[in-house]
Amino acid sequence: MATKALATWALALQFSNLTAPVIEIAVNSISNWAGCAIAGYEQPASVHAMDAILPFVVPQGNSTILGTDLSVDAQTAAFINGIASHADDYDDTHRDNPIHPSGPVMSALLAVAEWKGSINGEEFLAAFVAGVEAECKIGVAVFPEHYNVGWHITSTVGTVGAAVAVGKILDLDVAQLQQAISIASVQVIGMHESFGTETKPFHVGRAAQTGLMSAVLAKAGLTGSLEGLEAERGWSHVVSTRENLTAEIDTLGSVWEISLNTFKPFPCDRIMHAAIDGWIQIHDQAVQKQLDVTKITNVTARCHPRVLFLTDDPEPTTGLAGKFSVYHAAAVSLLFGQATPTQFTDEAVQNSTVVALREKVEVTSDDAVEEHESFVAVEFEDGTKLEVHVEHALGSYENPLTTEQLKEKFLDQVGRVIGKDRATKAYESFSNIGNSTDVADLVKGYKD
Amino acid sequence: MATKALATWALALQFSNLTAPVIEIAVNSISNWAGCAIAGYEQPASVHAMDAILPFVVPQGNSTILGTDLSVDAQTAAFINGIASHADDYDDTHRDNPIHPSGPVMSALLAVAEWKGSINGEEFLAAFVAGVEAECKIGVAVFPEHYNVGWHITSTVGTVGAAVAVGKILDLDVAQLQQAISIASVQVIGMHESFGTETKPFHVGRAAQTGLMSAVLAKAGLTGSLEGLEAERGWSHVVSTRENLTAEIDTLGSVWEISLNTFKPFPCDRIMHAAIDGWIQIHDQAVQKQLDVTKITNVTARCHPRVLFLTDDPEPTTGLAGKFSVYHAAAVSLLFGQATPTQFTDEAVQNSTVVALREKVEVTSDDAVEEHESFVAVEFEDGTKLEVHVEHALGSYENPLTTEQLKEKFLDQVGRVIGKDRATKAYESFSNIGNSTDVADLVKGYKD
The missing domain is CATH 1.10.4100.10 (2-methylcitrate dehydratase PrpD)
Structure with missing residues (x-):
């Protein structure tokens, strides 16, 4: 019926x-x-x-x-x-x-x-x-x-x-x-x-x-x-x-x-938004602390398993593919402190600085992490570490x-x-x- | 690949x-x-x-x-x-x-x-x-x-x-x-x-x-x-x-x-064709023996299981639905000796003689019967029984x-x-x- x-x-x-x-x-x-x-x-x-x-x-x-x-x-x-x-x-x-x-x-x-x-x-x-x-x-x-x-x-x-x-x-x-x-x-x-x-x-x-x-x-x-x-x-x-x-x-x-x-x-797969939110926060902290984001040596994220299910594309070649690459999203969020349409163009995806940084990104799945949650961290050449825990990503139901x-x-x-x-x-x-x-x-x- | x-x-x-x-x-x-x-x-x-x-x-x-x-x-x-x-x-x-x-x-x-x-x-x-x-x-x-x-x-x-x-x-x-x-x-x-x-x-x-x-x-x-x-x-x-x-x-x-x-x-679901072929043969035998097909008291068919999977509709009300009713197909094949577009109109499906005969049809599934095979039989008021084994239905690969x-x-x-x-x-x-x-x-x- x-x-x-x-x-x-x-x-x-x-x-x-x-x-x-x-x-x-x-x-x-x-x-x-x-x-x-x-x-x-x-x-x-x-x-x-x-x-x-x-x-x-x-x-x-x-x-x-x-x-x-x-x-x-x-x-x-x-x-x-x-x-x-x-x-x-x-x-x-x-x-x-x-x-x-x-x-x-x-x-x-x-x-x-x-x-x-x-x-x-x-x-x-x-x-x-x-x-x-x-x-x-x-x-x-x-x-x-x-x-x-x-x-x-x-x-x-x-x-x-x-x-x-x-x-x-x-x-x-x-x-x-x-x-x-x-x-x-x-x-x-x-x-x-x-x-x-x-x-x-x-x-x-x-x-x-x-x-x-x-x-x-x-x-x-x-x-x-x-x-x-x-x-x-x-x-x-x-x-x-x-x-x-x-x-x-x-x-x-x-x-x-x-x-x-x-x-x-952010104009990309929503499943990455908690991580992007965190990486943008890290970018802002870095700017405040006068750290150079091009000197990041490694990037990590612990996320809900669906992040890798949907966005595990390490080498996107088009802006469209970049919308489904958590690695690209990490790179642009950290480098530019934003994720707008400008960060998901073919040009952005092929930018050599972006490519260099995305290769340093490692994402792990954790069943205990919620869909709109993330634990992200980066390390700089000088050994400085920054980390952020996003409980409710910007744009989620709890943080609309x-x-x-x-x-x-x-x-x-x-x-x-x-x-x-x-x-x-x-x-x-x-x-x-x-x-x-x-x-x-x-x-x-x-x-x- | x-x-x-x-x-x-x-x-x-x-x-x-x-x-x-x-x-x-x-x-x-x-x-x-x-x-x-x-x-x-x-x-x-x-x-x-x-x-x-x-x-x-x-x-x-x-x-x-x-x-x-x-x-x-x-x-x-x-x-x-x-x-x-x-x-x-x-x-x-x-x-x-x-x-x-x-x-x-x-x-x-x-x-x-x-x-x-x-x-x-x-x-x-x-x-x-x-x-x-x-x-x-x-x-x-x-x-x-x-x-x-x-x-x-x-x-x-x-x-x-x-x-x-x-x-x-x-x-x-x-x-x-x-x-x-x-x-x-x-x-x-x-x-x-x-x-x-x-x-x-x-x-x-x-x-x-x-x-x-x-x-x-x-x-x-x-x-x-x-x-x-x-x-x-x-x-x-x-x-x-x-x-x-x-x-x-x-x-x-x-x-x-x-x-x-x-x-x-025949213009209807192919899975019924072996049974239709058999019933048309029975119609022709009945004509030859001067038996009245309106005096049929019961109709049986033993068929491949997909016949009932697809055409087990005892009460179709439109010609279109009749194309997926093995009971309707039995009635028109036996009564008219053919299954052309004329037998699958709304009128044909609603014809009272057709309706009366289709209610006498019983179909059983048998895994041992092939898709293009059927065993059909009818009984008349006077006790006469006619039966046909169709090994390869008309229009099948073996009998094209x-x-x-x-x-x-x-x-x-x-x-x-x-x-x-x-x-x-x-x-x-x-x-x-x-x-x-x-x-x-x-x-x-x-x-x-």
Whole structure:
């Protein structure tokens, strides 16, 4: 009954059911997504996907490709915006699960809202939250088995999240939404093997487009299972050796998954953030003590085992690969005292000083260390040792970015691409989405 | 090395490497696919998918939606033709594995050949065979574990088959094709839970479109893994508990998977064909003995266990569901002595005489019975018993449809939709593909 229960709950959800903290974090999620999508358009993954798709698309339509002045059909906009939103690995993450919730849902939902028109901010927020709850509940229900075998959980559950959000906006009935969920669930997108390549952000765009089309197909009458999530040879059993769907679906509306969302302070795999936080602190201490960070002789980190599971790449050659190399992250954090998009370019990864330092980094796994915790240390030529214990990484649930910090992140990230003035206007639009009478206007705002 | 070995082999394959039997069965596969795709456009799955996609597509382009006069962009044509080609469940099947090889590959490849133009029949055949070999080798490598857990293997491997065929036509280099294979492989489409709904044929269309776009994306520069098939957290390990990739890839060019292709005489799940063959024989005996088939009191079949695994639906309500109900198949075969598209309509499934007889059918599983074997029996009111042992079902590898029978099937299937004259022209075009100087002309031929 999980599929029916989810569809029923999602369609019944109203803006008035959302608590104030849920609304606040939903709005922050949306503006953080918008920053990533606008700025991410410049990344190679987005550019290559645009080059690929344009021969198949007539560039007319109502749905904006963020970061450009182009409008296209909604499925193409969802596809490209989804890729762009994840291309910098600078998005959001669920506290208990490496799901980046906003990418698949927002990329699909905004494209559809622009296509349909006359969707107000409150309706939009309710649909967005419904999509996020859907994908996170089913993701939590199959975690960690589903993830550990190699699925990229953001996109595998993201198809369903996008289908739910879009299905709600398109006014599907319960049976249609059950079928939309099932159609989305049999299209399982994304594996770890893509990490460090442009296929990783591609997963998110494809998930957004897949979920969107699943809702559209169900509305057009394409029949599907009514029990896609829980059926014996349906989603949960096919993609995971364990599932806990019924229990998770039962908590819809009482445990808000979106309230567990967190935002990345660094544009790279979140699992390294605790170590990066520590190394940046060490950099700052070194500056204060007038120690030369190029004279570091060795670097260590004791971390949660998933750090090496995901980021054990000693010799990245592209900026994208650098986002999944704890060694590169160590080097730039220690040398520059920051981990912004500038530190994850091809140039940064190939910089000889960075390369020299990353070769001195040793990382060990420790089951007793939490995901957002790290013990990092460095030693200098003169024998000086500095060490830091990060209990809760910057950007983690216990040490979150504030709304003000998120605004700064947005202005920095987006300002690099479209300038500070337009970035400020874009931030104002997206962060005031709750008051919008037509969400399609948000995007027009920043284009002018 | 499986991904690289597959890409290298596929790009090197020339028409001159194909043996005469391989060419013959490839051409039969292509014309059988074309018949299914042209006729299948009338099925609800195709119609609903068209309704869904049209708001996103400008109906102009070079790629034909078979069964219509519409031409669109290649990814949309691949999508719709793929759905149509599987909508009747009348397509082809690998001898050792329930892969329907032509659907994903042909749907993608023909659309691309029309888009690109100037692809001759020999080039086309080489690309088609490369795609079929690719999907079948990787499918055999993970069968039966991958299938038994619930994946619809036609579409899960079909993305890769389509990517290989299209990548070859688009002149990708080896590294690009490795990436195209990897991009396709992380998009895993289709589960058994969709069987009996329109989502099942949707899987095939989506696989065709996914494979096509994976090749286009790789050519446009979207980076992906070079080892998507064999990597620890890549395709084979994520989707199956067992894999035998290296051994299967090693047989490329020595064991031709396409030579194991078979064609369906009945438009329904192939696993029931041995029983249907037997029941039709019983019908014919009954007619000869002047026994009234409406006076049958009970029907039995002893079959391979996969018959009940896949078709144990005692109360189908739609023609589509009837294709996956061994009870419905028994009733129509015994009552009408045939199993053509006419016997798998909503009307046929709801016919009260059919319903009355299907309730008298009992099927048992027997591990000692082969997949293409059956022991069927019926009893009449007057106590007469008739029984038949089918050793090799009509259409199986050991008892294949001849080229002449395939032509009859095509003319019947396609003639129902576009009339006998156009059907004949269409058959002539597709069955002479080897002599074509531009494959795009094949489709023009039947449109005139």
